[in-house]
Structures are given as structure tokens and as C-alpha cells.
Amino acid sequence: MRSIISLFVLGAGLGVVANPIVPYTVHEKRTSLPMGWSHSRRHDSSAALPLRFGLTQNNIADIGEYLHDVSHPDSPNYGKHWTASQIAEAFAPSDETVSNVHSWLIDNGFDSSRIRVTPAKSWIEVDATVEEAESLLRTEYNIYGHESGSEHVACESYHLPAHLIPHIDIVTPTVHFDAKLARRANAPPAVVNGKKPGMGNAPKTTGVVTNLLAGTDGCDQQITPACLQALYGLNYTPVSTSSNSIGIVEYTPQAFVQSDINMFASSYAPDLNGKAPVVVSIDGGVVQTTTTGFNDNGESNLDLQYAMSIVTAAQPVTLYQAGDIVEGASFNNFLDAIDGSYCTFEGGDAAGQDSAYPDTSAGGYNGKDCGTVTPANVISTSYTYNEGDLSVSYATRQCAEYAKLGLMGVTILYSSGDSGVAGSGGACLANNAFSPTFPGSCPYVTAVGATQINSGSTVSDPEGACEQVIYSGGGFSNYFSLPSYQSTAVSSFLTNYPPPYTSSQYNSTGQSRGIPDISANGANYVVAVDGSFSLVYGTSASSPVAAAIFTLINDARLAAGKAPIGFINPTIYSSAFNGAFNDITTGGNQGCGTNGFSSAPGWDPVTGLGTPNFPKLLSAWLALP
Incomplete structure (x- = not known):
């Protein structure tokens, strides 16, 4: 279990640029759109686009070996887990990586006051316009529409200078579709009859x-x-x-219902009667009661009723409720909360895919949870x-x-x-x-x-x-x-x-x-x-x-x-x-x-x-x- 090794590279080649001395290389390329998405329109060139550059982390190629060392039963270090500070120190990008990416942005017209480096040095962020981002990455940004009504900002591919390829893991937003999907209006309940594969990820x-x-x-x-x-x-x-x-972990609007836990307890787990999970709100996560039904309550009720019944009422169960009712959340928003170095607040997520916090919308969560959750x-x-x-x-x-x-x-x-x-x-x-x-x-x-x-x-x-x-x-x-x-x-x-x-x-x-x-x-x-x-x-x-x-x-x-x-x-x-x-x-x-x-x-x-x-x-x- 040496390291994370990609089996397939999604594109390689040289791009033609104005300055032939600085060759650009395709860093990522998408060959098709995910199911349910279609091209809608070109993005407005003057629109704001928060670019995030995920910097290559030191020792990341050996992370599998490190993990194997504390996880394999034959290892003398089995169970000797690391502290958060040890992890931060081991994987922080090098000063050379930070300097090279910073200098490239300066050379491309971004004033140093616009460039922010995270405290853990894992990310560099620049708030650009679409026009600036397209020039910087040799790409075109589009708006894509989903059949659910959601929209998403992405490009088909993007380029980086060849000398920066070893220093940048990922740029967001670009080709990936880790999109938050809006619930389709009047969606039917997740009821399936017959022996057919189910639709979607919900139960x-x-x-x-x-x-x-x-x-x-x-x-x-x-x-x-x-x-x-x-x-x-x-x-x-x-x-x-x-x-x-x-x-x-649950994602708003999924919500458990306490009366349902009590009802379940009355038939199958008497010790759970009146027992509730310990709710930890992430980015305004709320156990909402505005909408109900199997689509909104089925997942969380299922997860909690059975997890709580197995560990018994003596063991507290933590519910990580992620996302406010306006924005919702993604896996990255959850990871932000348990690892501050991964966080958008310090430079991490992808606009148009991960929920953006603080959420300035009416009723939104005017904050951002980064490294706040154990x-x-x-x-x-x-x-x-x-x-x-x-x-x-x-x-x-x-x-x-x-x-x-x-x-x-x-x-x-x-x-x-x-x-x-x-x-x-x-x-x-x-x-x-x-x-x-x-x-x-x-x-x-x-x-x-x-x-x-x-x-x-x-x-x-x-x-x-x-x-x-x-x-x-x-x-x-x-x-x-x-x-x-x-x-x-x-x-x-x-x-x-x-x-x-x-x-x-x-x-x-x-x-x-x-x-x-x-x-x-x-x-x-x-x-x-x-x-x-x-x-x-x-x-x-x-x-x-x-x-x-x-x-x-x-x-x-x-x-x-x-x-x-x-x-x-x-x-x-x-x-x-x-x-x-x-x-x-x-x-x-x-x-x-x-x-x-x-x-x-x-x-x-x-x-x-x-x-x-x-x-x-x-x-x-x-x-x-």
C-alpha cells in the first residue's frame, strides 16, 4: 500500500501560448459530461471566479507506507497513531512549491495583495475574473445545467506551465463535477418495487x-x-x-425525527426512548423540519436508529449535520470541519461544487467551520x-x-x-x-x-x-x-x-x-x-x-x-x-x-x-x- 497512484491520466500534451519560452501542458482534461449534465452557455467574462491551487504536499507519495506502518497487525508500530500536528508537519508543501506558484501568479499580473497562502501552506487562493482565469489557465469556462435545475461552473480542460506541474495537484474550479444537486421540485418518494437497481444514493x-x-x-x-x-x-x-x-454524517436537508426514534425504541430498543444523537452543526447544519417525507427523513432516521440501537443508549452517537438549508454541503465541507488545513476559509474548496461559506443568502450561515470538529x-x-x-x-x-x-x-x-x-x-x-x-x-x-x-x-x-x-x-x-x-x-x-x-x-x-x-x-x-x-x-x-x-x-x-x-x-x-x-x-x-x-x-x-x-x-x- 505504497501510495495513491492514478492508473489513468486524463490528458497530456503541449499547448501553444504567446510566450514560446514557457511551455504549457494539459494538467487535467475531461472527455465527457456526467449523466444528467449538459452545456448551457459560456460563463460571463467579468464574473468573479475564486481560483484555488492545491499545492503538492511533501511526503504524500509515502502516505500509504505511513498508514500501513500504524495499521498492519505485523507492524511494531501498530496502533501508534499520529497527532494532527505531526500530520501537518509531515505533509506541508515545501517553501519552493509555495514560492514557484506565487511567482507565477505575480508574473501573470496578479498583485501580491490578491494572493493568499493558507497557514498550512496547502493551498493558494486568488479571486480572479473569468477572463483572468481563462488567460492564466489557457481554457474557457462554461456554465453547465443539470436536469435537477442546478448549475455548475467548469471547463473542459486547463493548462499549467510545465515547470509547475510537480508543484500543483489540482486547480478548482476546473474539470471536476463534485456538484451539489438541488432537489427536483415535487420529486417522487424514493419508492422502488421489483428487483431493479435503485436510483441514486439514498436508501x-x-x-x-x-x-x-x-x-x-x-x-x-x-x-x-x-x-x-x-x-x-x-x-x-x-x-x-x-x-x-x-x-x-448527514447532509441537509436530510434530517432525523426524534419522535421516530422514540417510535422505533418502543418496538425494538426500549433504552433509546427519549435518547437523541449529539448534534454537531457544520456550516450551519440544521435538523430541519420544513420539509418531511422519506426523501428528507429516510436516510438519517435509518442511520441513527440502527447505529444507536447496536451501540446502546449508553454510547453517545454524534450526528455531523453538514450544510445550512440554503446551500447544503459536500464531502469537502465535512472534511473542512475536521481538518482546518483542507478548508476554503484557508484556501480549499471548489466554487460551484462545494458549498461556499460564509453564506450571505437570506437565512444562510454567515460563517465557515474549519478545523472546528474533533x-x-x-x-x-x-x-x-x-x-x-x-x-x-x-x-x-x-x-x-x-x-x-x-x-x-x-x-x-x-x-x-x-x-x-x-x-x-x-x-x-x-x-x-x-x-x-x-x-x-x-x-x-x-x-x-x-x-x-x-x-x-x-x-x-x-x-x-x-x-x-x-x-x-x-x-x-x-x-x-x-x-x-x-x-x-x-x-x-x-x-x-x-x-x-x-x-x-x-x-x-x-x-x-x-x-x-x-x-x-x-x-x-x-x-x-x-x-x-x-x-x-x-x-x-x-x-x-x-x-x-x-x-x-x-x-x-x-x-x-x-x-x-x-x-x-x-x-x-x-x-x-x-x-x-x-x-x-x-x-x-x-x-x-x-x-x-x-x-x-x-x-x-x-x-x-x-x-x-x-x-x-x-x-x-x-x-x-
Whole structure:
């Protein structure tokens, strides 16, 4: 797991410029627009455009080695996590990098008073006009429209002087589409009937259920906390709750409803009655009550009701509520809050993609949260992007931030998507090629897929890959290389169970990151939403359930005077954890006009290593230093 290595470079070549002594090179180039977007118009040349230059960080090529050193069970430094100050010192860009980029901007007519360098030296920002930015980057800026009504500022490609290529990772806004999408007016509820891949990243529902089943006899029809306890051996009472932590990330307007938690508690978790998550507001994040319904309350209610029930009422659960009701938020806005050096306030985000704060709109949040939030030991997010909607540089830069969190001992989990080998909304790449999701494809997060109790089976029978309403997201990254911790597992799958597809359909090199890493049940969850119980499906359920299970393991390690488990991937793929997950060998993840991949013995790109076997995982982790 050496470093973040991009497998495909999105463009290279020389640009013709007025000054032949300074050759310009294509730094990033987009070959197509993401699904749902179309060119609208040229951007106004006099419009303001806040340019952000992500400077190349020192030692970033070795971040995988550093993370491996504190995360692999055979390492003498296992569990010896870094402090935030150690991370800042290790990865700060060099003075040479800062000087070179600063001088280039001066040479191109930007007065030094307009150039701002972040305190951590990670970013340089310049507020330019579109005309100035186009001249500086040898590009043209356009406005793109989305079918939801959102608009986005971007270009098709941009150029940098050849001598600056080693010093600049990324320029924003440019080619990437990490866009915030407005909710379409009068959007239908996220209700799906039949065995088809779901649309979008939100959980899906088949509607209200009135005949609640008791005990574990009907877990193939209704998943409850009792079903999960039986499936994964969850017989543990937390004892280190004051020193332990778990965080669930939600993005406004998604909002939980306390009366729904109480309703859920009355049927399935009596200790949760009246219990609420600890809300940490990020950039004006608010648990809004203006709009309700499954689209607004389904995700957050699902995540919290099941995470809270597994860790019990004794363990506080932190809700990171990101974005005000006007702007909303993106993954980068969340990262801003837990890492000030990554923040727009100090020079970080992308205009037109990440929410801009302070928000001067009526009712907006007139501030910006940067480095104001302490990350929990385990953080779960049930939202994804399509990897192909982002540039390689953008995804790589964000991926490095997850590695830094891992170095600090934080376990980061992301759902792997609900559309099988297709991306969000069932979107595929050109010529119906498979579309992996991000951040799950980042080798420094743990991607969580979905399983199901097969019809007619019990909690004592093996689960299968989820094929009800949704299909477990999985496949192989087009951006990130195969991490060393996963090489044996991926090689074994491709050798023993070769997929019946060509390289035109998926990254068949055998040298790319495979997803997911693990899985958990994702079908037939009984969730209280707006005063009724609904059946809910999705990796949106799998990720918080896995996060809660790992939180219990952290509890036991903390009680034993040991460090949190941190970045788990090198550990769970190691021989020390053989058999610690319930292997899933049936079911597939169809999409893009195919049957997708198939589950198989060992790791597979449908359910990963399998579902947690809590007693075995607990024993294995307690045996580590």
C-alpha cells in the first residue's frame, strides 16, 4: 500500500501560448459530461471566479507506507497513531512549491495583495475574473445545467506551465463535477418495487409495513436489531462509552425525527426512548423540519436508529449535520470541519461544487467551520459520488485526506452504492462500461456492500448478496491502484473466478483497487419514518451497522488500555483475521446491462470479505497490541 497512484491520466500534451519560452501542458482534461449534465452557455467574462491551487504536499507519495506502518497487525508500530500536528508537519508543501506558484501568479499580473497562502501552506487562493482565469489557465469556462435545475461552473480542460506541474495537484474550479444537486421540485418518494437497481444514493423503500414481526423468525422479511444481533453475534455491553465515539454524517436537508426514534425504541430498543444523537452543526447544519417525507427523513432516521440501537443508549452517537438549508454541503465541507488545513476559509474548496461559506443568502450561515470538529473514532457516511464524475486529481487529493484521518486512528466507512456495477442512478460509463463509486474506491477508506437473508432462510443460514430492490455496489477502480493489503485477495478472485467481461467493460488489469471491502445486511430494514414503519433497503443501512459493530470493538480495546482500531483494511485482509468475516458465496450485483460480478469464496467485488462475525473479530482485535 505504497501510495495513491492514478492508473489513468486524463490528458497530456503541449499547448501553444504567446510566450514560446514557457511551455504549457494539459494538467487535467475531461472527455465527457456526467449523466444528467449538459452545456448551457459560456460563463460571463467579468464574473468573479475564486481560483484555488492545491499545492503538492511533501511526503504524500509515502502516505500509504505511513498508514500501513500504524495499521498492519505485523507492524511494531501498530496502533501508534499520529497527532494532527505531526500530520501537518509531515505533509506541508515545501517553501519552493509555495514560492514557484506565487511567482507565477505575480508574473501573470496578479498583485501580491490578491494572493493568499493558507497557514498550512496547502493551498493558494486568488479571486480572479473569468477572463483572468481563462488567460492564466489557457481554457474557457462554461456554465453547465443539470436536469435537477442546478448549475455548475467548469471547463473542459486547463493548462499549467510545465515547470509547475510537480508543484500543483489540482486547480478548482476546473474539470471536476463534485456538484451539489438541488432537489427536483415535487420529486417522487424514493419508492422502488421489483428487483431493479435503485436510483441514486439514498436508501430505497417498498413502502409502509403494518404487520411487524416479533423475534427472529421472520428476519428474511423484516430486519430488526434482534435480527442483526443474531446474524453477527452482537452480545456485548459497552463499558468505555465516555472515552469512545462514533459519528454519523448527514447532509441537509436530510434530517432525523426524534419522535421516530422514540417510535422505533418502543418496538425494538426500549433504552433509546427519549435518547437523541449529539448534534454537531457544520456550516450551519440544521435538523430541519420544513420539509418531511422519506426523501428528507429516510436516510438519517435509518442511520441513527440502527447505529444507536447496536451501540446502546449508553454510547453517545454524534450526528455531523453538514450544510445550512440554503446551500447544503459536500464531502469537502465535512472534511473542512475536521481538518482546518483542507478548508476554503484557508484556501480549499471548489466554487460551484462545494458549498461556499460564509453564506450571505437570506437565512444562510454567515460563517465557515474549519478545523472546528474533533473526528470520532469511527465515522460512517451513506452517500457516494460516481468516481467518473470527478477528476483523478480531485479524487486523489480527497483520498489523501482519508489517509490522514486513518493515521490519526479514525475508521472511515462509506457505503459502496446501490446499483451493482453501475454508478449512482444506474449510470454507466461510455459504451455501458462499469462505473465504480467514490469515496469507496479510495484505498484509504473501508467500502461497505450489502447482503440479504435469502427468502425462506433464517438468521442461522448463510446470507447472500443483496438482490432485493438494490444490488450491492462493487467492482474495480479506474483511478486507484491495487493496495498491497488487497493484492492477494484480488488476485485470488480474478484467477479462480475470472469475470466473463472484457477490458472494455471494467478495469481488468488486476492492478486496481477492488470494492467493497466488507458488507452487512442491506435489505428489509424496519425503520420508523414520519410516524409509520417502512421497509428500507440499501448500503445506506450496511455502513452505519458496520460502524456500530466496530465501535463496540473499540470499546473493548479502550477498556483493555489499547488504541482504537483506526484504519482497518490492512488488518482485516491479513492472515490473522482469516475466518473473522462470514463469507458470502451466492448472489451478484447486476448493472450496465450485465449480471455484474458474482459472489465467490473469499473476497469478491460484490460483498468483499463478507459480513462481520463479532465474536471472532473481537477476539482477533483484542489479541493485537
